[in-house]
Amino acid sequence: MKLKTFAAVLATNAALITSAGAFDLDPALPTYKSVSGISGQLKSIGSDTLNNEMTLWAEGFKAKYPNVKIEIEGKGSSTAPPALVEGTSQFGPMSRPMKAKEIEAFEKKYGYKPSSFQVAIDALAVYVNKDNPLKCLTLQQVDGIFSKSRKGGLNKDITTWGDVGLTGEWAAKPISLYGRNSASGTYGYFKEVALFEGDYKDQVKEQPGSSAVVQGVASDKFAIGYSGIGYKTADVRAVPLAVKAGDKCYDTSAENAYSGNYPIARFLYIYVNRNPNQPLDPLRAEFIKYALSKQGQTDTIKGGYYPITNSLRLENLKALGISAN
Structure with missing residues (x-):
């Protein structure tokens, strides 16, 4: 919705x-x-x-x-x-x-x-490894990370953690992508809302279930993936999201999900x-x-x-x- x-x-x-x-x-x-x-x-x-x-x-x-x-x-x-x-x-x-x-x-x-x-x-979560210091992503950045179409309007492909502002050991590290397969409603919803109806990158490692996505991100320090908030574990973090650059970032709390402030609830x-x-x-x-x-x-x-x-x-x-x- x-x-x-x-x-x-x-x-x-x-x-x-x-x-x-x-x-x-x-x-x-x-x-x-x-x-x-x-x-x-x-x-x-x-x-x-x-x-x-x-x-x-x-x-x-x-x-x-x-x-x-x-x-x-x-x-x-x-x-x-x-x-x-x-x-x-x-x-x-x-x-x-x-x-x-x-x-x-x-x-x-x-x-x-x-x-x-x-x-x-x-609150459909964008997960990173628990050690990842990333504080916020815009939907355009999420689109630039996961989609080859970039229909969100970002003018640059995002391939490394430095592309979203991380420094030090993270800056040059390629982003490893995890997602669901096409049988998944989560795959379709994420494509519609977070990718602006664009196409996924070929590099996304498609997983048969939600828990497999989270496990993949948990075991891969430089990974990112998406899955329902019900599958969150202590080994991953849900990244706060903003609708666009300059907007406030909202986390996956119940309050932000109910109010609609979290953009992919x-x-x-x-x-x-x-x-x-x-x-x-x-x-x-x-x-x-x-x-x-x-x-x-x-x-x-x-x-x-x-x-x-x-x-x-x-x-x-x-x-x-x-x-x-």
């Missing part, structure tokens, strides 16, 4: 924005209460970024309903739409909104569009096949209610992401035709 749109959606949630720096949950989020008669099987296919979150939600949900079996597969957001079309999954986690062609393929099969709901907020989604003329089955409906509840959003924090607000929870449930009671 573009920065202005993202900030506009969250503009009504001022209470959480001011308190979220300490990972406070919206106090209005309700405690999930179990209901009777819930059993069956669920399968989730999609985002690697949301893989840990889906696992936490599944574990919490299964603790409430021991007769439920949940299988989770996280190989990238682009695997979610075809799985929903083919009916091989009930949930399609995605770290980006579906593309028009993905929605079209679904609608061609079912006669209606897929439904989605927001489950968490991510985004929603994380789950897509479902919901016939608008029929209610969701109780199994899927209860899982959704759990994920958006106080317990579910506590799991969101545990997984390293930022929780949604109760007002967003209510909007999501209403759009899915699920009672908030």
Whole structure:
């Protein structure tokens, strides 16, 4: 989601924005209460970024309903739409909104569009090694580092750490690039927002998962990479970012993500096949209610992401035709 749109959606949630720096949950989020008669099987296919979150939600949900079996597969957001079309999954986690062609393929099969709901907020981080002293990057510099197109307008390719102002032993060191593969929603979102729809450099070492990107940067002193904030470790640093030269740099804190000041914050989604003329089955409906509840959003924090607000929870449930009671 573009920065202005993202900030506009969250503009009504001022209470959480001011308190979220300490990972406070919206106090209005309700405690999930179990209901009777819930059993069956669920399968989730999609985002690697949301893989840990889906696992936490599944574990919490299964603790409430021991007769439920949940299988989770996280190989990238682009695997979610075809799985929903083919009916091989009930949930399609995605770290980006579906593309028009993905929605079209679904609608061609079912006669209606897929439904989605927001489950968490991510500050998509640009990671460097923990020993890297870099204090800030502009989006134009990020573009110059990762993209061969440089559609952000930078007039010079960035290839060494000296090109972004580092001195001493860093100045002449080539920047080693790590990123996700094209199946990843993070790959697509980063390309759209940080690379201004440009093309990645051929030198980017594409990794199959978010943790692999972080591990690559952690083990390579002169590396840089991008991944969800939920995958941050003690061996890497998330670089503060500015929209353009002269602007203030903002870190990946919850406050900056909610306010939209951090320029590559985004929603994380789950897509479902919901016939608008029929209610969701109780199994899927209860899982959704759990994920958006106080317990579910506590799991969101545990997984390293930022929780949604109760007002967003209510909007999501209403759009899915699920009672908030």
